[in-house]
Amino acid sequence: MRNIITAVEEALRKENIPFASYAITDKNETILYEHFGTQDLTKELPPTNDTRYRIASMSKAVTTLAALKLLDDGKLQLNTNAKEYFPELGEIKVAKLHENNITYNEIESDITIHQLLSHTSGFGYDFHDPTLSHLVVNQELAPLTSKDGSQLKAPLAYQPGTRWEYGISLGWIGKIIEKISGSNLNDFITEKVFLPLGMKDSTFDASTFDKKNIAVLHAMEAENFINVDDFVDDSTDGFYYGGGGIYSTPDDYCKFMRLFLNEGKINGNPFISANTLDLMMKNQIGDLNYLHQPTFNPSLIHPHEWYPEIKKKFTYGFLTNLEDMPGRRKSGSLAWSGICNTYFWIDPASGLGGTLMMQLSPHYDKKCINVLEALETVSYTHLRAHETEADLVCRLLLE
Numbered sequence: 001m002r003n004i005i006t007a008v009e010e011a012l013r014k015e016n017i018p019f020a021s022y023a024i025t026d027k028n029e030t031i032l033y034e035h036f037g038t039q040d041l042t043k044e045l046p047p048t049n050d051t052r053y054r055i056a057s058m059s060k061a062v063t064t065l066a067a068l069k070l071l072d073d074g075k076l077q078l079n080t081n082a083k084e085y086f087p088e089l090g091e092i093k094v095a096k097l098h099e100n101n102i103t104y105n106e107i108e109s110d111i112t113i114h115q116l117l118s119h120t121s122g123f124g125y126d127f128h129d130p131t132l133s134h135l136v137v138n139q140e141l142a143p144l145t146s147k148d149g150s151q152l153k154a155p156l157a158y159q160p161g162t163r164w165e166y167g168i169s170l171g172w173i174g175k176i177i178e179k180i181s182g183s184n185l186n187d188f189i190t191e192k193v194f195l196p197l198g199m200k201d202s203t204f205d206a207s208t209f210d211k212k213n214i215a216v217l218h219a220m221e222a223e224n225f226i227n228v229d230d231f232v233d234d235s236t237d238g239f240y241y242g243g244g245g246i247y248s249t250p251d252d253y254c255k256f257m258r259l260f261l262n263e264g265k266i267n268g269n270p271f272i273s274a275n276t277l278d279l280m281m282k283n284q285i286g287d288l289n290y291l292h293q294p295t296f297n298p299s300l301i302h303p304h305e306w307y308p309e310i311k312k313k314f315t316y317g318f319l320t321n322l323e324d325m326p327g328r329r330k331s332g333s334l335a336w337s338g339i340c341n342t343y344f345w346i347d348p349a350s351g352l353g354g355t356l357m358m359q360l361s362p363h364y365d366k367k368c369i370n371v372l373e374a375l376e377t378v379s380y381t382h383l384r385a386h387e388t389e390a391d392l393v394c395r396l397l398l399e
Helices: 002-014 056-072 113-118 130-137 169-181 185-197 250-261 274-281 366-385 389-398
Strands: 019-025 030-037 093-098 101-106 218-221 224-227 312-314 319-321 334-338 342-347 352-357
Touching (some): 002 366, 019 250, 019 366, 030 250, 056 113, 056 169, 056 185, 056 274, 056 334, 056 342, 093 130, 101 130, 169 185, 185 250, 250 274, 250 342, 250 352, 342 366, 352 366
Antiparallel strands (some): 019 030, 093 101, 218 224, 312 319, 334 342, 342 352
């Protein structure tokens, strides 16, 4: 493993990343878990196994799994209209910006649970959509960081079912989970996901652990890093945002990823049904496509598209590549990221997954992505180089 550590640390130093934690898992266990650097540029404050990262949109796959546990229990149906749980979703409008004016149109069809889970509901994010950005800037729409859930009152950016658009859909899924279960989202996911998977260091509620263990957030300006932790409110006020509210560690997230390396099983026992596993591993957007994501808030996020040279689709919870990436993940791998530059991939065909957690803004920074690519590439190079003959035969047979 020393070769992997050396290569990743070289990449972190080259890209001038102040600190990071990262882990690699196979089907059975976390085989590498390391930390680098200091969280405070004025003194030594290294991240440790107790450091929790704001994993932001890496929460979406967890919330998706929780919702599909309700599907397995017969308490949720994918073709149900979301307005059956929240009537306001049947009255929602589609907003469009034209020459600095907003017009609102009626929806042409109802939003379904399927559309919320697949990001085809028409909901967007203000930092990716000009109309929603205009509403936030003009204080006509609450920002995503609102603690009372008022950001979910956003209009649609597109008609339901007409486009893949990344947005607040999983926030509504979280509310629907609460409505069905009678529990708040943190309690439900803790009971149904975190505890069964052994994710003891993951929660939506930062008050359950010492604040000093939350990773320090920095903003990047050119080559400078500015500590912005004092401007971050980690309280919840009773609202748990299913699309981005989890605090976790690389080791804990590896436990979540191993579920998909083991065909939905924990210790050989089914945790989710074969149908649910398929929903989270296979294309759920049909002929629609995952699209390049522009930015309307460059201090928060860069414009980005993952791997534009290969075919991709979206499952419930993940981006999936439909082609092999030579020297890296295989076709059918699952991946996504969080807005503070946390990343992961899950490669069921290779029995390997990895996650890299930083705490930097803006998201999709090229320096951060370069480190992710270094971690992934060296992991495959080193781990494949040390396969036993028996491992090699088994892998070739599976391929």
